[in-house]
Amino acid sequence: MKINTTFLKHIAKLSRIKLSKKELEKFTPQMKTILESVDVLQEVDTTGIKPMKKRLPFSQLREDIAKESLTQEKVLTNANHTEMGLVKVYGKIFDGIEKS
Numbered sequence: 142m143k144i145n146t147t148f149l150k151h152i153a154k155l156s157r158i159k160l161s162k163k164e165l166e167k168f169t170p171q172m173k174t175i176l177e178s179v180d181v182l183q184e185v186d187t188t189g190i191k192p193m194k195k196r197l198p199f200s201q202l203r204e205d206i207a208k209e210s211l212t213q214e215k216v217l218t219n220a221n222h223t224e225m226g227l228v229k230v231y232g233k234i235f236d237g238i239e240k241s
């Protein structure tokens with residue numbers, strides 16, 4: 142499948158999302174990278190793996206109860222890279238970020 146601005150315009154139209162020309166130029170290579178990453182999953186040998194048959198109905202989910210969570214400081218202690226109190230993520234999808 143060829144990913145270009147025409148394809149992305151079509152997807153945006155189906156999704157009822159208005160994208161400017163600048164956004165199309167920015168998002169087209171990102172969409173291409175995402176879909177190429179998904180294509181890698183097609184190469185995985187799933188021979189002998191049975192599809193999931195049982196789904197968990199919403200009625201069987203646990204009650205959503207707010208609990209005390211980790212502090213920002215505690216979360217950031219395990220992060221390799223942080224910036225302005227956030228975890229900084231590096232990867233192919235985020236082309237604009239350079240590893241420092």
